[in-house]
Amino acid sequence: MTTGALQGLKVLDLSRVLAGPWASQILGDLGADVVKVERPGAGDDTRAWGPPWVASKEDDDRQAAYFQCANRNKRSVAIDLATPEGQAQVRALAAKADVVLENFKVGGLAAYGLDFESLEAVNPRLVYCSITGFGQTGPYAPRAGYDFLIQGMGGLMSLTGRADGENGAGPQKVGVALVDIMTGLYATIAVLAALSHRDRTGEGQHIDLALLDVQVATLANQAANYLASGVAPKRLGNAHPNIVPYQDFPTADGDMILAVGNDGQFARFCAIAGHAEWAADERFATNPARVANRSVLIPLLRQTTVMKTTAEWVAALEAEAVPCGPINRVDQVFADPQVQARGMKIELTHPAFGPVPLVANPIRLSATPIAYRQAPPALGEHTAEVLADWLGPAPLPAR
Structure with a gap:
């Protein structure tokens, strides 16, 4: 016992x-x-x-x-x-x-x-x-x-x-x-x-x-960013101050989260999205470059993500180990098979x-x-x- x-x-x-x-x-x-x-x-x-x-x-x-x-x-x-x-x-x-x-x-x-x-x-x-x-x-x-x-x-x-x-x-x-x-x-x-x-x-x-x-x-990285730079961080909506793309994107039937944590994941996303050239573009090839050029990259991504449904994106991206997911309501959370399991x-x-x-x-x-x-x-x-x-x-x- x-x-x-x-x-x-x-x-x-x-x-x-x-x-x-x-x-x-x-x-x-x-x-x-x-x-x-x-x-x-x-x-x-x-x-x-x-x-x-x-x-x-x-x-x-x-x-x-x-x-x-x-x-x-x-x-x-x-x-x-x-x-x-x-x-x-x-x-x-x-x-x-x-x-x-x-x-x-x-x-x-x-x-x-x-x-x-x-x-x-x-x-x-x-x-x-x-x-x-x-x-x-x-x-x-x-x-x-x-x-x-x-x-x-x-x-x-x-x-x-x-x-x-x-x-x-x-x-x-x-x-x-x-x-x-x-x-x-x-x-x-x-x-x-x-x-x-x-x-x-x-x-x-x-x-x-x-x-x-x-x-x-628990300000965590945001406090560290300020202490290292002397610049107070600002609101970015759902975007991340240090990683791009790492935010919500519109789809054909709603929204999804795309959480790209490294350059390999970004290259795989680009291939699935039909824009492999983005991963080779010096403006987007590395995370520091993507952070510097987020104002150029994010609109391009948004124009692409609206072409498929959330479920279609999740299925395609998960198959290639690109972190993504839906934005669930609380009722959907408790209906999720992983949460139930x-x-x-x-x-x-x-x-x-x-x-x-x-x-x-x-x-x-x-x-x-x-x-x-x-x-x-x-x-x-x-x-x-x-x-x-x-x-x-x-x-x-x-x-």
């Missing part, structure tokens, strides 16, 4: 919305016992971020699909942190935990005695991860930070959208809360690194993770809602595979169960 890679790890999740819950869901998928602490009567904000909803047959109980995306493999406890009793319960749980995740404003948990210094005093082995918009230090530290705001402040929106001068030009956010997702991934990595350190030394530590830092770090849609049974459709975890481990044990929980569904599991049975009243 296989077990999760993180079986036996106890995670106390005080976070809400997306970045923190995304991290704790990954830890839960990997086998950790994740306890989600929520406000009585309200819970995680995203429980109400609908429609659409996942609902009972009678429609008298429902959860937003948004909440469902980041909260499987967790147990929910309802505890009021504003009360001394609630604070004592969370401190007791933290004393038993390996990891605490939180995304309160800087200093927000200190008023409850639930900040890192307070909990470290009762559990020196604790790994405590704080996720904020701007970090624990710096002039912006007290500010609230949200994904959309950070996409703007962190440069991503300056790189996303149609180029200046084109119809519809202007900054554009990414279609999912990508900074939150990336922050959740970095949080998971940081927690696992801190746990490795703790296992060697016995020492816990505080992780300070900021959405803005994550966004700046990889099992990226799963179902978990919820006691009130029945089968709940979810997206699978993409991690594939041969010895300790991902296990889907628990549908996203009802608010406070496991309060008594968790308090008994982690803290033991409540003492009998005095007689």
